[in-house]
Amino acid sequence: MTRLWTGSLAARFICFTLLSLALAQAATFLISWDEHGQVMRKAAKGEMLSRCASLVRVLEATPPELQDDILAASNTTSTRYWVSPHGPTDAAQWRREAWDHLTRPLPRVMFPGQKAFPEPRIEAPANIEAAGSPNWYEVRPEAWPLARPASFLYLDQNTGMGLAVRLENGSWLNSAFAKPVQEGFWNAQSITSLGLSALVLSIIAVFAARGITQPLRRLARASEALGRGQDIGPLPETGPEDIRRTAEAFNRMQARLLRFVEDRTRLLAAIGHDLRTPLTSLRLRAEFIADDELREKMLSTIAEIQSMAEATLAFMREEATAEPTRTVDISALVESLCEDLAELGHDVVFAEGPRLGYRCRPAALRRACRNLVENAARYGERARVRIEVSEQNIDIVVEDDGPGIPDGAREQVFAPFFRLENSRNRETGGVGLGLSIARTIVRHHGGDVMLTNLHRGLRATVSLPTLDAEAPARAPRETHAEERMPASIPGARATPAV
Template sequence: MIGRWKTSLAAQLVCFTLAALILSQGLTFIISWNERSKALDDAAKSEFFTRARTMTRLMGTVPAEYRKQALLASETSDSRFWLTDQETVDAATWRLQAVAAFSRPLEDFVDLVQVFSGHPANPQVPDAARVAATNLNEDWRTPLQNLWALPQHAKYVYFDGLRGYGLLIGLDDGQWLNAAFYPQQTGGWWTSTSLASLGVTASVLAVIGTFIANRIARPLRDLARSAEALGRGENLPPLVEEGPAEIRRTAASFNSMQGRLHRFVEDRTKMLAAIGHDLRTPLTSLRLRAEFVGNDDVQRKMLATIDEMQGMTEAAIAFTRGESTDEETRAIELEALVGSICDDQADLGRPVTYIEGRKLIYRCRPDGLRRAVRNIVENAVRYGGEANVRIRSTVSTVDIVVEDRGPGIPDELQEKVFAPFFRLETSRNRNTGGIGLGLSIARAVARQHGGDIAFSGTDTGMQATISLPRDGQVDARPARALRSWSFDSTVARAISLSKRACRSSPR
């Protein structure tokens, strides 16, 4: 889940939106709850004082034998009334009397909760232990004039913190009217209604956020795929310029860049082809003039130099054309392609061994990749005496590994060998040293596919690795048995390979 959040634009947008929603709703609830609590508390106290004033006036008009019944009839779930003959001086004692008053049930009480829901209401009763332990240093206080405008003496006290509120009023006949108020708590911030509202809002925002993020991410994903394919030399149609203005501008810029790159490669290829064509005329003229040189040794050297210049020119043009070839990228069996190259080399009598591994389908330009692998294999046979080829899969790459038994390449030259026309073989014999473009072509092809070529030493020789990105892998199939080719240049060795040995070798 964490990995998905880090890599998905939709997941991040939805998470940030929901976090902002929860934070804003929380702050709103805190502010509104404080204001609501204060307003409800002020309203409840005002109503309680009004009721207490009404009951005080009522006690002055109701006969003594009906006072108790009148008080019981006036009680609610939040308020209690009772009469005492003497003033309760100790506030702590009065608080415990209030707890006892709230502990007795209401007379003639109709439980509307039970009537409508079928479940009886559970009125909240002050806890005696908690009431006794709180408000210890608080004594009776005199209410403000605007709250108590009657001539009867009155005083008030808090209990159970600031939740409970009590009044003690001296009546004209010497009795004391006791009034206690203890509001029922309606629940916390996160009620079922608020949670349901938050859930619906979060769901709607999540759907909208996912839609918006996908609408933004889709052209970005297309752009990423097109950029990756362009880096591998694939010819792609222009991107569809849709979405927000920023995305459209990005797609338009990418299309312009792609067009400029194609035009640049095409112009370079045309220029080199023109140079190669124009060089044929002076080279032919030099060859004709060399024929009139009287010194045979000088003539031979001049013709060899002209041939080398012409060969290098043709090779450079072929190399440039090979880089710009509009070959279609398609899915192939990579094992079959590499195996066929080894088959061709083995049919020519070269010591090539191919160990088949797991079979997979890979998207590439087959002709270019075939050319790169063949160059590496031929170099291994030419300079290392033999070539052992296999395909190796890693977490991020698909590697074509070619091992030989040669002396290897010094570390300081492992990068230089990829330079065009660079040859480790110091002689000028093109039959043994070549032009010096084989590794340059191989690396160009590997990099066009998004990979690279690297050399490393082994205990028995050198290892060349063509690393291709795993993004091109389409499907993996179960591995087949190992097969190998091993041919010797002598007929005697070919005859000595018995059929039993061929069957015993993994295929």
């Protein structure tokens, strides 16, 4: 129940709706119950007075020998009539006599083949005296249709009441009225009515919750896709004002983020490209240095700077190229990468794993994995690659038998151009962008790269989230890298990935 409450907005809507229904029904019942009782009591009193007056006229207009038959025919489940020779004196005694007549069953006339149904029953209060001492009241002339006076009293605190009126022959007509015992408020009819109301309101609450949760789910999918670097279109700015304003804010945020990333990419690419001109000039000037040792050192430094600039330019050009996301078999992608590196002479072994469809930018993810596997094979003697799957992550694990990484440098190695190998030789230490590029690509996919020292060797883990953001990917326009570059670097050519 708690999980449903915390995990479903529709469940909360239904609970609040049903709670509102219960409170409304309780308030209506408390407010109208007393008023309803008073109205019913007044209506019953008026009907009793009218019928009693009519019966007085009938009795006085018919022969005395028909009086008993008329009284028997006039009796109903809730009303009893009888004639007494004397008028009422003791109200308490008359009340006991009235309840005795009301609780006495009526004679039933059954026809052949007629099915007997239980009649509503009238029960006298358990302790009649507890209802208080009754008092006789004279009926007001405006409420009584006859010219003669009549005496009235209440039998209980509910609808029970009695009336006594004198006939022309000196006898008294007595009338007692009480409603039969009924079911309580929670009867089958009220429960059915309340259940139908709750069902209708629950259905309405479900549709209302769906109208709110669908835009929220769409926003969540779009946010997840944007965080993973997918190219998505703007959200539809429709619906109520709050939801529309939320979609507008998200679209503005997305446009600002994309513009920021594109501006940064163009700036860094321009810097990496424009460095070529002064480096070329320095190289030419270094050639005229007479000291051979100094010339070689300067040319080596210039080559190192140029290689770093070329690597930066290559990385920025790939960042500027909008690769669409698509679903690929991640096991097949990693396996084919390992086979390619093994054919090039690297000691790489891939352990067979489950076939998994994953939505990603396959070329970028392949490059990230390639950097890790190449590092393991180059600096750790060999690379063992496998794929592990859990409920929340897909892990691409690369292990080697190398010396590992000092604990203090475990995060530094992800910094651009940072190298543990101090020779500054590109053939032995590289440029220092491999791990940085790998982590950047994986983080664009919503994951991360983690390094762990083993008893012997190093373990690099590419952890990708299994919750795929199923946002509709917008097909990018076929754009060449040169079209995304600023005007200051015309004719730029891609350099090999580092």
